[in-house]
Amino acid sequence: MSLDILFYILGGLTIGTALMVVLSKHPVRSVLYLVLTFFLISANYVMMNAQFIAIVNIIVYAGAIMVLFLFVLMLLNLNKENEPKHSPLMTIGAAIAGGGLFLVVVAAMRDAILAAPMIDTNSQQVGLVENLGKVLFTKYVLPFEVSSVLFLAAMVGAVLLAKREKQTIE
């Protein structure tokens, strides 16, 4: 029963911080709320016994990606409230679109038929590093290798875009 309550608290907090990301006017605050959201999501992962993903989530998202965001915000000196008022029409439109999507998905969930769970011997250990590593380096070794192409491309692209040209300085 206590777990139930724990879930509701965690879930409520997650949604709350996520909403704050969207609603807060100050970009830096948004970033910080997002970091908080990621921590809460990680907590959810731990509750689901997916420790590895929980750790990676904190390292990659909260640690690397969000720091990058913060860094860019500071670099561009964007840490001020410069966003003008939204037109009410736009707000209502966005809210209706989002709400509609939510309702449709939740309605579909109500009589959802999931695939049969195939909990077998090592289901308790599914989220542990050892198990994931084994699957990753046997079954999914090719995607793993291929993702290096992705990183290479992203790296080259980022360098190409962010590098200052000589003529722009002159």
Place this chain on the structure above:
Amino acid sequence: MLLATLFESGVKIEHYMVLATALFVIGVFGVLYRKNAIILLMCIELMLNAVNLLLVAFSTYFGQADGQLFVFFIMVVAAAEATVGLSILVLLYRNTRSTDIRLFNKLKN
């Protein structure tokens, strides 16, 4: 292993499905609502995280590692996307001194 018995103890997969959907919808709402490109990027990250949550929930439910590995790859891609997205923003900021997407309308007739 108290936590591992979660699914037997009352927190159902449905709860996570709703939570993930809510997070995703907040992300979508943010993309439609906000005008600052950097915050749009953050909202997209939020959407991806909602997907991750959903996948992990399914993966645990099925007792199968594939879903969690997919999450792993989504993180890889999210990192790459964030890098590229932020460098595009830096580039644009250099040209326009702003990240407000409403200013980017040079392409209209």
Place this chain on the structure above:
Amino acid sequence: MALLLFILPVFFALSVLIIPKQGVRAYGIIGSLAVLGVVIACMMQYNNDGTVHLFVNQPWLAGITMSFGYDGISLIMLLLTAVLVPLVLVSNFKNELAENRLFTSMVFFMQLGLIGVFISMDGLWFYVFWEITLIPIFLISWWFGAPERKAALMKFFIYTFVGSLAMLAALIGIKVNAPSFYIEDLKAVVFTSKTACWLALGFFLAFAIKIPVFPFHTWQPDTYTKSPMAGTMLLSGIMLKMALYGMIRWMIPLFPEAVACLQWPVIILATIGVVYGAVIAIKQKDMKRVFAFASMSHVGLIAAAIMVWDFDALSGSMVQIVNHGLVAVGLFLAVEIIERRTGTRNLNDLGGFAKQAPKFAFWFAALAFASVSVPLTSGFIGEFLMLKGLVQFDMIVGIVAGTTLILGAVYTFRAYQLSMYGPVTRDQFADLHWSELLVLAVIIIAVVILGVYPALITDFVNPSLKIVLETISTPSGL
């Protein structure tokens, strides 16, 4: 041998682009005469049993077959094309246009398309060549037409293209039920009469726009007046005939079930066109417009006669197709001769040329007589046979259509009289250049010979017409 029908036009169309400017004139005429030679050789070889001689026949992509061949009907159309193209080139001999490489090249591409239309025995190839003809004629008119041509030509292109799309839809519609696009395969498909009517309507729309039949004619006068003379000649001389040929070869044989529902509407529309064209022609000031509407009137009669689907009427319409092709080219040349010398086509500004240019007066008069189908010209035979068919079909329709004889005389001789007689309006009017004389003489001689001895055409086409008719008179499935 018959493959040369494709190879020669392509060869000349491309090679003319790289030869020196002075040679273009002669080169173009030589090329078109070479094609004429090939066509005549094909006619010699043809044993006149009325069947289709396929010289290529093999399957190709996605149910399309490479089937090309000819029978009597195709050969007459080929001959008409092959005769008219050199005439068009010769009639431009004095013009700078004839020196133009692009122009000559486009004429050859046009000829390629026309030949393709007449020898395709595969539905999709028919469509392909049908569309191909559109591009050169459009470019000829676009590049060399009157200054304010643009809107009219756009209208022309879009109109005809949209019509063709209807035909494409109909073709796809039949093909779904047939193994291939080969004409015999398509003919073998049996439809309910409702489907057949819809599909036949698709074909009819394409043909009706090109012919043009009454409510679809609005593109025609403007396009004719804004095109250069060569373009107008090609349009009215041969391109219209594609549609008439298409009716005989494709529309009715493919959908014999649809004759019942299409016959009356088409005949009525065509007959309205006959009278309407003639009446409008009488009121025109612009000479080219007179003959544009006249052409609509004449061709409407042919379309009506084809829809009667009677042996004599068909035979007559074949004669009239040839006759109208020749005469239309001649009449537009006459207009061009006047315009070239005086700079105007307005009938009110013209007059008195008969005294200054007696040779021109004579040949133009001969053309006018041929146009109104006096006996001894081929038009007489053609119109007589067609009207006979129409009267047999329905007395009232026949009589209404028959008024074309009287109305035709009115507008033709009005145009002739206003331009050639009356007070002299120009200080000088040079008589015919030899190239113009040649064209007019060839046309008149051909028309008279065919008028005296129409069997030259009818003997050739009748066996084939008989076969086409027979396949229909026993509708499969009934």
Place this chain on the structure above:
Amino acid sequence: MDALLIVFASGLISLFAAFAKKPWLVVGSAMAGLLAAIIVIIGQLQTGKAFFDFLKYEGLAFDQVALLFSLAICVLTLLIVGIGYERFKENPVHTGEYIGLLLFSATGAMIMTAYTDMFMFFLGLEILSIPIYVMAGSNKADVRSSEASLKYFLTGSFATGVFLFGLAWVYGATGTFKLQEIQLKIQEMDTLSPILMIGVLLIMASFIFKVGAAPFHFWSPDVYDGAPPAVTGFMASVVKIAAFFAFLKMFAFCFGRGELYDFWKGALVVMIVITLFVGNLSALRQVKFKRLLAYSSITHVGYTLLLFVSQGDVAGTLWFYMFSYGFSIVGIIAVAIAVNDSEDRIEGLRGLGKRNPFLAIVGIVALLSLAGIPPTSGFFAKYILFSSAWENASWLVIIALINSGISIYYYLKVLVTIASPAEQEQEKIKLSPLTIAVLTIALVGMLGFSFILPFLY
């Protein structure tokens, strides 16, 4: 797999070759790599053997169809590298990065043709997209280019998010990421799970986003307009081929079960109709050349979507259609690059016939092919496409034909602008031998592709 490795390796080599600061070396190595890949693919098609056959790899299967699509991707990338060379040369510092990214993107496209599980599909999609986001903004001094890049990036990654969300639901309903198993699981279901339907719908929405069909097309005119022309050509040809084939594989193979098909077909049919009309009617009033191309490409997306409701050899039809469309795009983009009008007006094409007759001919033929006028391969492709869709959706084909009729107006407008003489004398356009070679290939492709094709089978 061989060709995939070759293309990737030549992308790497191009990156390093750039240190020599000689653009021709970079382009040369890229083209050599692509040529080698083409030869390898053809060899594999002929013999059925590949060097890397002995490796078993999860997630990729280069079967006959995948090889054919890879071939199309390599050929078109080769042509686009060829026509883009002049522009790349202007900025020699970055040639290596441009070409390298283009080749990486082509690698991603090839992965998308051969994927058998969602892992590879997703990675392929991203490897395809991320370099294009960058390439769209590669004209760094131009704000419009950066803007195009941002718009493409935002919509692209948003679509990725939507796709993943849909995929997660499909995973929830089926419990697997493998195409084969997903298909099996869906077949086995007694009744369709609602979350599966939600998943399929979301995946379809992301697909509509990615290919730029209405109602999610708003980004594509801006992006096509702002990106450098060669990149626009790449987006219109290679990216579309890969995206269409990959999604076709997914929808026709996995989600093809009767009730599910009826479910998404309904949504798709509506979108096809909207796409056709929106693309065409917006194109009618464009005055800028690349924007016109963008809207016309939206219309073409609409035609191509007909394949999803067609019968028969759908993949073969798609291949033929996209290949001949790709040739036309290469031709028309080459014209845009050569004319190099900074304002990109359609009027800027006036007098092209005088400035360079060969270019004018290529442009005219490309327009005819786009409009689907015989005897260009564009016509035959369109015909085959329409006739395969006739059986299942004849009224949709008639709507598509009506739209072909509308589209003829704006193609004709451009065509006659090319054919008309200019008011004042303009300087002649000189083409490099490389461009001429590429254009000749494209011209042969546009005119002769459909005639060669039967002999290839």
